[in-house]
Each structure stands twice: as structure tokens, then as C-alpha cells.
Amino acid sequence: GQSLEQPSEVTAVEGAIVQINCTYQTSGFYGLSWYQQHDGGAPTFLSYNALDGLEETGRFSSFLSRSDSYGYLLLQELQMKDSASYFCAVRDLGSSNTGKLIFGQGTTLQVKP
Amino acid sequence: DTAVSQTPKYLVTQMGNDKSIKCEQNLGHDTMYWYKQDSKKFLKIMFSYNNKELIINETVPNRFSPKSPDKAHLNLHINSLELGDSAVYFCASSQEVWDPTGEQYFGPGTRLTVT
Numbered sequence: 001g002q003s004l005e006q007p008s009e010v011t012a013v014e015g016a017i018v019q020i021n022c023t024y025q026t027s028g029f030y031g032l033s034w035y036q037q038h039d040g041g042a043p044t045f046l047s048y049n050a051l052d053g054l055e056e057t058g059r060f061s062s063f064l065s066r067s068d069s070y071g072y073l074l075l076q077e078l079q080m081k082d083s084a085s086y087f088c089a090v091r092d093l094g095s096s097n098t099g100k101l102i103f104g105q106g107t108t109l110q111v112k113p
Numbered sequence: 114d115t116a117v118s119q120t121p122k123y124l125v126t127q128m129g130n131d132k133s134i135k136c137e138q139n140l141g142h143d144t145m146y147w148y149k150q151d152s153k154k155f156l157k158i159m160f161s162y163n164n165k166e167l168i169i170n171e172t173v174p175n176r177f178s179p180k181s182p183d184k185a186h187l188n189l190h191i192n193s194l195e196l197g198d199s200a201v202y203f204c205a206s207s208q209e210v211w212d213p214t215g216e217q218y219f220g221p222g223t224r225l226t227v228t
Contacts, residue, residue: 033215045218048213
């Protein structure tokens with residue numbers, strides 16, 4: 001089966017850089033996705049990494065190392081509005097023809113002034 | 114333009130009642146999902162339909178029954194509600210079953226409270 005581990009909470013100050021880690025255990029691998037969810041809101045897709053390396057999208061970047069079964073989400077120039085929960089997700093290959101995503105338990109990021 | 118919509122947004126009901134949640138997507142996607150998010154924010158898939166065909170049916174009590182009248186709609190009916198059913202239920206959609214990016218579009222959620 002698949003499993004993912006993330007820190008439960010991270011705190012940082014406005015303007016800083018924060019890294020949210022995700023380690024995964026899978027019997028196969030099709031890529032790592034990241035979602036953001038504000039309190040009371042819906043999860044929204046942020047990024048996807050299939051290959052090793054860093055993918056940058058504005059202030060957010062996502063990194064993957066397949067050999068280490070590890071990825072991270074990097075948030076730069078933190079803003080108060082970045083306070084949210086961040087989830088990593090992978091495919092469940094036991095049902096690879098169904099598109100089933102397995103989510104990590106989420107990391108709550110608190111940005112302080 | 115709402116991409117994925119759900120009704121109702123809030124649902125407060127008593128144990129033993131039967132309730133339904135409706136979901137509609139206007140993205141033209143083939144695949145739709147129901148997720149349950151508990152109080153610890155753990156997000157777990159319950160069901161998925163692809164072009165009206167049930168393709169994911171997780172270990173969910175059979176009091177939960179999904180129905181997809183067409184590929185733009187996916188409803189969730191819950192019989193004999195229990196306290197443990199209290200959670201936020203999200204509908205989501207993706208372009209196809211095997212969207213390689215794992216990108217899914219989520220509705221605003223339905224917060225179900227069973228008293």
C-alpha cells in the first residue's frame with residue numbers, strides 16, 4: 001500500500017521561507033502532487049512532480065527526489081494568506097486504473113506577522 | 114462561474130435521518146469523486162465515477178450510496194445517519210480517470226453535523 005508522512009504543523013513569519021516535507025512509501029510511483037486548503041475552504045491543486053528536481057511556480061516551488069522517496073513544497077516570501085493546510089498526495093497503484101489519490105495527513109502552516 | 118458546486122453547504126440533522134448531498138461540475142470532466150474529511154483534516158476517498166460508472170468504492174458503510182445520473186452530476190445519499198458521519202464531504206472532479214498530474218477540482222464542501 002501507499003503511505004505518506006508530513007509534519008503536522010509548521011510556523012513561520014511573514015516574508016520568510018518555509019519548507020514542508022513529505023516522505024512516501026509506494027510500491028510504484030507516478031508522481032507527487034501538492035494541494036492547499038484554507039480553513040473552511042476546499043483543497044486546491046498546487047503542483048505536481050513526476051521527475052526529480054525543482055518545479056517553480058511563482059512564490060511556490062515543489063521538489064522531488066525519487067531515490068529518497070521524498071519531496072517538499074517550498075513557499076517563499078510568506079504572506080499571511082499562505083496560512084493554510086498543505087497536503088501531499090500520490091497515486092494508489094493498487095488501483096492504478098482508477099485515478100485514486102492517497103493524501104498525506106496535511107501540514108498546517110501558520111504565518112505570523 | 115462555479116466549476117464544482119455542492120448543495121447544501123451545511124447540513125445539521127439528527128441521528129437516524131436520511132439525507133442527500135448533490136454535486137455538479139461544469140468543467141466537462143469525465144471523472145467525479147466523493148471524499149470525506151474528518152475533524153483531523155484527513156482526506157479520504159469514498160467513491161469515484163467515470164462517465165457514470167462506479168470505479169472506486171472504498172470500505173464505506175453501505176448506508177452511503179452514490180448515484181451519478183450523468184457525468185456532470187454525482188450525488189451522495191446517506192441512510193440512518195450516525196454521529197460518526199459528522200464530517201465535511203467534498204465532491205471533486207478530474208478531466209479523466211488517469212490525469213497524470215493528480216489534479217482534481219474540489220467543490221466547496223458540505224459540512225454535515227449529526228446530533
